[in-house]
Amino acid sequence: MATRGDFNLLKFDSYSDYLKSFTKVDEYRYLGSMKVINSFVKLGYRTSATIYDEDDFHKIRKRLLELINPKSIRSQLFSRHLVGDDPALVAFADREERNVQKKLASIIFLQIRRRNGFDISGYIDYADSLQKCTTRSLGATNWKAVFEGRILLRPNRNHLSFYDWHTGAVSFNNSNNFEIVNYGSSLMFKHIGDHKIIPVTTADSLFKDNVKRTFIQSPMYGCVAIYDHIVRKAS
Structure with a gap:
Protein backbone atom coordinates (compact mmCIF):
# COMPACT_ATOMS: atom_id res chain seq x y z
CA MET A 1 0.00 0.00 0.00
CA ALA A 2 1.39 3.39 -1.01
CA THR A 3 1.91 5.93 1.78
CA ARG A 4 1.92 9.72 1.68
CA GLY A 5 5.74 9.80 1.57
CA ASP A 6 5.77 7.48 -1.43
CA PHE A 7 4.34 10.25 -3.61
CA ASN A 8 7.90 11.57 -3.85
CA LEU A 9 8.52 8.73 -6.29
CA LEU A 10 6.48 10.59 -8.90
CA LYS A 11 9.27 13.16 -9.13
CA PHE A 12 11.56 10.60 -10.77
CA ASP A 13 11.19 9.36 -14.35
CA SER A 14 13.58 6.44 -13.86
CA TYR A 15 15.01 4.22 -11.14
CA SER A 16 18.49 5.60 -11.73
CA ASP A 17 17.19 9.15 -11.14
CA TYR A 18 15.61 7.91 -7.92
CA LEU A 19 18.93 6.49 -6.65
CA LYS A 20 20.83 9.62 -7.67
CA SER A 21 18.60 11.67 -5.37
CA PHE A 22 20.32 10.02 -2.38
CA THR A 23 23.89 10.76 -3.51
CA LYS A 24 26.12 13.78 -3.07
CA VAL A 25 28.61 15.41 -5.42
CA ASP A 26 31.56 14.41 -3.18
CA GLU A 27 30.69 10.75 -3.58
CA TYR A 28 31.28 10.94 -7.33
CA ARG A 29 34.68 12.48 -6.62
CA TYR A 30 35.88 9.90 -4.08
CA LEU A 31 34.16 6.68 -5.15
CA GLY A 32 34.22 7.25 -8.90
CA SER A 33 31.94 4.36 -9.78
CA MET A 34 28.19 4.89 -10.15
CA LYS A 35 27.68 1.17 -9.55
CA VAL A 36 29.45 1.36 -6.18
CA ILE A 37 27.53 4.48 -5.18
CA ASN A 38 24.20 2.85 -6.01
CA SER A 39 25.15 -0.20 -3.98
CA PHE A 40 25.75 1.99 -0.90
CA VAL A 41 22.41 3.71 -1.48
CA LYS A 42 20.51 0.40 -1.78
CA LEU A 43 22.09 -0.83 1.47
CA GLY A 44 20.77 2.25 3.24
CA TYR A 45 24.09 3.84 4.11
CA ARG A 46 23.10 7.25 2.74
CA THR A 47 19.66 7.72 4.31
CA SER A 48 17.34 6.47 7.02
CA ALA A 49 14.46 6.38 4.54
CA THR A 50 13.27 3.14 2.97
CA ILE A 51 15.12 2.44 -0.27
CA TYR A 52 13.03 0.52 -2.79
CA ASP A 53 14.52 -2.01 -5.16
CA GLU A 54 13.83 -1.46 -8.84
CA ASP A 55 10.77 -3.74 -9.05
CA ASP A 56 9.10 -2.11 -6.05
CA PHE A 57 9.94 1.36 -7.37
CA HIS A 58 8.09 0.72 -10.63
CA LYS A 59 5.15 -1.09 -8.96
CA ILE A 60 4.56 1.64 -6.36
CA ARG A 61 5.01 4.43 -8.90
CA LYS A 62 2.46 2.78 -11.19
CA ARG A 63 0.01 2.44 -8.30
CA LEU A 64 0.41 6.12 -7.42
CA LEU A 65 -0.21 7.19 -11.01
CA GLU A 66 -3.41 5.14 -11.01
CA LEU A 67 -4.50 6.85 -7.79
CA ILE A 68 -4.26 10.32 -9.32
CA ASN A 69 -5.53 9.19 -12.76
CA PRO A 70 -7.92 6.39 -11.85
CA LYS A 71 -8.54 3.83 -14.56
CA SER A 72 -11.86 3.07 -12.89
CA ILE A 73 -13.30 6.20 -14.50
CA ARG A 74 -12.18 5.14 -17.97
CA SER A 75 -13.51 1.62 -17.45
Whole structure:
Protein backbone atom coordinates (compact mmCIF):
# COMPACT_ATOMS: atom_id res chain seq x y z
CA MET A 1 0.00 0.00 0.00
CA ALA A 2 1.39 3.39 -1.01
CA THR A 3 1.91 5.93 1.78
CA ARG A 4 1.92 9.72 1.68
CA GLY A 5 5.74 9.80 1.57
CA ASP A 6 5.77 7.48 -1.43
CA PHE A 7 4.34 10.25 -3.61
CA ASN A 8 7.90 11.57 -3.85
CA LEU A 9 8.52 8.73 -6.29
CA LEU A 10 6.48 10.59 -8.90
CA LYS A 11 9.27 13.16 -9.13
CA PHE A 12 11.56 10.60 -10.77
CA ASP A 13 11.19 9.36 -14.35
CA SER A 14 13.58 6.44 -13.86
CA TYR A 15 15.01 4.22 -11.14
CA SER A 16 18.49 5.60 -11.73
CA ASP A 17 17.19 9.15 -11.14
CA TYR A 18 15.61 7.91 -7.92
CA LEU A 19 18.93 6.49 -6.65
CA LYS A 20 20.83 9.62 -7.67
CA SER A 21 18.60 11.67 -5.37
CA PHE A 22 20.32 10.02 -2.38
CA THR A 23 23.89 10.76 -3.51
CA LYS A 24 26.12 13.78 -3.07
CA VAL A 25 28.61 15.41 -5.42
CA ASP A 26 31.56 14.41 -3.18
CA GLU A 27 30.69 10.75 -3.58
CA TYR A 28 31.28 10.94 -7.33
CA ARG A 29 34.68 12.48 -6.62
CA TYR A 30 35.88 9.90 -4.08
CA LEU A 31 34.16 6.68 -5.15
CA GLY A 32 34.22 7.25 -8.90
CA SER A 33 31.94 4.36 -9.78
CA MET A 34 28.19 4.89 -10.15
CA LYS A 35 27.68 1.17 -9.55
CA VAL A 36 29.45 1.36 -6.18
CA ILE A 37 27.53 4.48 -5.18
CA ASN A 38 24.20 2.85 -6.01
CA SER A 39 25.15 -0.20 -3.98
CA PHE A 40 25.75 1.99 -0.90
CA VAL A 41 22.41 3.71 -1.48
CA LYS A 42 20.51 0.40 -1.78
CA LEU A 43 22.09 -0.83 1.47
CA GLY A 44 20.77 2.25 3.24
CA TYR A 45 24.09 3.84 4.11
CA ARG A 46 23.10 7.25 2.74
CA THR A 47 19.66 7.72 4.31
CA SER A 48 17.34 6.47 7.02
CA ALA A 49 14.46 6.38 4.54
CA THR A 50 13.27 3.14 2.97
CA ILE A 51 15.12 2.44 -0.27
CA TYR A 52 13.03 0.52 -2.79
CA ASP A 53 14.52 -2.01 -5.16
CA GLU A 54 13.83 -1.46 -8.84
CA ASP A 55 10.77 -3.74 -9.05
CA ASP A 56 9.10 -2.11 -6.05
CA PHE A 57 9.94 1.36 -7.37
CA HIS A 58 8.09 0.72 -10.63
CA LYS A 59 5.15 -1.09 -8.96
CA ILE A 60 4.56 1.64 -6.36
CA ARG A 61 5.01 4.43 -8.90
CA LYS A 62 2.46 2.78 -11.19
CA ARG A 63 0.01 2.44 -8.30
CA LEU A 64 0.41 6.12 -7.42
CA LEU A 65 -0.21 7.19 -11.01
CA GLU A 66 -3.41 5.14 -11.01
CA LEU A 67 -4.50 6.85 -7.79
CA ILE A 68 -4.26 10.32 -9.32
CA ASN A 69 -5.53 9.19 -12.76
CA PRO A 70 -7.92 6.39 -11.85
CA LYS A 71 -8.54 3.83 -14.56
CA SER A 72 -11.86 3.07 -12.89
CA ILE A 73 -13.30 6.20 -14.50
CA ARG A 74 -12.18 5.14 -17.97
CA SER A 75 -13.51 1.62 -17.45
CA GLN A 76 -16.98 3.08 -16.80
CA LEU A 77 -17.11 5.36 -19.82
CA PHE A 78 -19.78 4.54 -22.38
CA SER A 79 -17.45 5.71 -25.15
CA ARG A 80 -15.32 2.61 -24.69
CA HIS A 81 -18.06 0.94 -26.76
CA LEU A 82 -17.52 3.33 -29.68
CA VAL A 83 -17.90 1.56 -33.01
CA GLY A 84 -16.84 3.19 -36.26
CA ASP A 85 -15.50 6.67 -36.88
CA ASP A 86 -18.57 8.86 -37.25
CA PRO A 87 -17.33 12.41 -36.47
CA ALA A 88 -20.20 13.18 -34.09
CA LEU A 89 -19.69 10.02 -32.04
CA VAL A 90 -15.94 10.60 -31.98
CA ALA A 91 -16.55 14.14 -30.71
CA PHE A 92 -18.89 12.84 -27.99
CA ALA A 93 -16.31 10.22 -26.99
CA ASP A 94 -13.55 12.82 -26.82
CA ARG A 95 -15.58 14.90 -24.36
CA GLU A 96 -17.11 12.19 -22.18
CA GLU A 97 -14.44 11.79 -19.51
CA ARG A 98 -14.03 15.55 -18.98
CA ASN A 99 -17.81 15.96 -18.67
CA VAL A 100 -18.00 13.11 -16.15
CA GLN A 101 -15.19 14.73 -14.15
CA LYS A 102 -17.00 18.11 -14.26
CA LYS A 103 -14.01 19.76 -15.92
CA LEU A 104 -16.02 20.47 -19.05
CA ALA A 105 -19.72 21.14 -19.51
CA SER A 106 -20.91 20.40 -23.04
CA ILE A 107 -24.27 21.14 -24.60
CA ILE A 108 -25.18 19.20 -27.74
CA PHE A 109 -27.57 20.61 -30.34
CA LEU A 110 -29.26 18.15 -32.70
CA GLN A 111 -31.91 18.38 -35.40
CA ILE A 112 -33.26 14.96 -36.33
CA ARG A 113 -35.79 14.05 -39.02
CA ARG A 114 -38.46 11.60 -37.93
CA ARG A 115 -40.14 8.99 -40.08
CA ASN A 116 -43.09 11.30 -40.68
CA GLY A 117 -40.73 13.66 -42.51
CA PHE A 118 -40.80 16.39 -39.85
CA ASP A 119 -37.87 17.44 -37.71
CA ILE A 120 -37.35 17.63 -33.98
CA SER A 121 -34.48 19.58 -32.45
CA GLY A 122 -33.11 20.39 -29.05
CA TYR A 123 -30.25 21.21 -26.73
CA ILE A 124 -28.92 18.37 -24.54
CA ASP A 125 -26.89 18.70 -21.34
CA TYR A 126 -24.31 16.02 -22.13
CA ALA A 127 -23.05 15.40 -18.57
CA ASP A 128 -26.60 15.27 -17.22
CA SER A 129 -27.63 12.79 -19.90
CA LEU A 130 -24.62 10.58 -19.14
CA GLN A 131 -25.38 10.64 -15.42
CA LYS A 132 -29.01 9.66 -15.96
CA CYS A 133 -27.89 6.75 -18.12
CA THR A 134 -25.46 5.64 -15.41
CA THR A 135 -28.19 5.76 -12.75
CA ARG A 136 -30.71 4.19 -15.15
CA SER A 137 -33.19 6.99 -14.69
CA LEU A 138 -36.57 6.67 -16.38
CA GLY A 139 -36.37 7.83 -20.00
CA ALA A 140 -32.57 8.13 -19.95
CA THR A 141 -30.62 7.91 -23.21
CA ASN A 142 -28.84 4.57 -23.67
CA TRP A 143 -25.36 5.94 -24.33
CA LYS A 144 -23.82 2.49 -24.73
CA ALA A 145 -26.20 1.82 -27.61
CA VAL A 146 -25.54 5.30 -29.04
CA PHE A 147 -21.78 4.70 -29.18
CA GLU A 148 -22.33 1.24 -30.61
CA GLY A 149 -24.40 2.84 -33.38
CA ARG A 150 -27.48 0.75 -32.54
CA ILE A 151 -29.64 3.81 -31.82
CA LEU A 152 -29.45 7.52 -32.60
CA LEU A 153 -29.16 10.21 -29.96
CA ARG A 154 -32.45 12.10 -30.13
CA PRO A 155 -33.65 15.29 -28.40
CA ASN A 156 -36.76 14.89 -26.26
CA ARG A 157 -39.05 16.98 -24.06
CA ASN A 158 -36.94 16.28 -20.96
CA HIS A 159 -33.80 17.91 -22.35
CA LEU A 160 -32.71 21.53 -21.92
CA SER A 161 -34.88 22.50 -24.86
CA PHE A 162 -37.04 20.69 -27.37
CA TYR A 163 -38.85 21.85 -30.50
CA ASP A 164 -41.25 19.89 -32.69
CA TRP A 165 -41.13 21.46 -36.14
CA HIS A 166 -44.45 19.85 -37.14
CA THR A 167 -46.67 20.79 -34.19
CA GLY A 168 -44.72 23.82 -33.03
CA ALA A 169 -44.53 22.38 -29.51
CA VAL A 170 -41.61 23.73 -27.51
CA SER A 171 -40.34 22.96 -24.03
CA PHE A 172 -37.53 24.17 -21.76
CA ASN A 173 -36.10 22.46 -18.70
CA ASN A 174 -33.36 23.15 -16.19
CA SER A 175 -30.87 20.33 -15.72
CA ASN A 176 -28.39 19.36 -13.01
CA ASN A 177 -25.79 21.62 -14.65
CA PHE A 178 -27.66 24.40 -16.44
CA GLU A 179 -30.52 26.80 -15.88
CA ILE A 180 -32.53 28.49 -18.63
CA VAL A 181 -31.79 32.21 -18.79
CA ASN A 182 -34.13 34.85 -20.20
CA TYR A 183 -31.89 37.35 -21.97
CA GLY A 184 -33.73 39.31 -24.62
CA SER A 185 -34.58 37.16 -27.61
CA SER A 186 -31.46 34.96 -27.37
CA LEU A 187 -31.49 31.51 -25.81
CA MET A 188 -28.88 31.22 -23.08
CA PHE A 189 -28.05 28.92 -20.21
CA LYS A 190 -26.35 29.55 -16.87
CA HIS A 191 -23.93 26.98 -15.54
CA ILE A 192 -25.04 26.14 -12.00
CA GLY A 193 -21.50 25.44 -10.78
CA ASP A 194 -19.67 28.65 -11.73
CA HIS A 195 -22.68 30.82 -12.71
CA LYS A 196 -21.24 31.64 -16.13
CA ILE A 197 -23.73 32.55 -18.85
CA ILE A 198 -23.52 30.29 -21.90
CA PRO A 199 -24.91 31.64 -25.20
CA VAL A 200 -25.83 29.00 -27.77
CA THR A 201 -26.80 31.10 -30.77
CA THR A 202 -24.65 32.62 -33.49
CA ALA A 203 -25.63 36.13 -32.40
CA ASP A 204 -22.86 38.27 -30.93
CA SER A 205 -22.91 38.26 -27.13
CA LEU A 206 -21.11 39.73 -24.14
CA PHE A 207 -20.72 36.16 -22.89
CA LYS A 208 -19.24 34.61 -26.04
CA ASP A 209 -15.88 33.93 -24.35
CA ASN A 210 -17.59 31.54 -21.92
CA VAL A 211 -18.12 28.93 -24.60
CA LYS A 212 -16.44 27.33 -27.59
CA ARG A 213 -18.80 26.42 -30.43
CA THR A 214 -17.93 23.46 -32.69
CA PHE A 215 -19.91 22.42 -35.78
CA ILE A 216 -19.57 18.84 -36.97
CA GLN A 217 -20.77 17.26 -40.21
CA SER A 218 -21.83 13.71 -39.48
CA PRO A 219 -23.12 11.02 -41.88
CA MET A 220 -25.30 9.73 -39.03
CA TYR A 221 -26.57 13.02 -37.58
CA GLY A 222 -26.11 15.68 -40.24
CA CYS A 223 -24.91 18.98 -38.74
CA VAL A 224 -24.24 18.78 -35.00
CA ALA A 225 -23.29 21.73 -32.81
CA ILE A 226 -21.41 21.25 -29.54
CA TYR A 227 -21.02 24.09 -27.06
CA ASP A 228 -18.11 23.50 -24.65
CA HIS A 229 -17.76 25.45 -21.41
CA ILE A 230 -14.62 24.99 -19.31
CA VAL A 231 -15.87 24.84 -15.73
CA ARG A 232 -14.24 27.34 -13.40
CA LYS A 233 -13.96 26.21 -9.80
CA ALA A 234 -15.24 28.65 -7.23
CA SER A 235 -12.45 30.50 -5.43
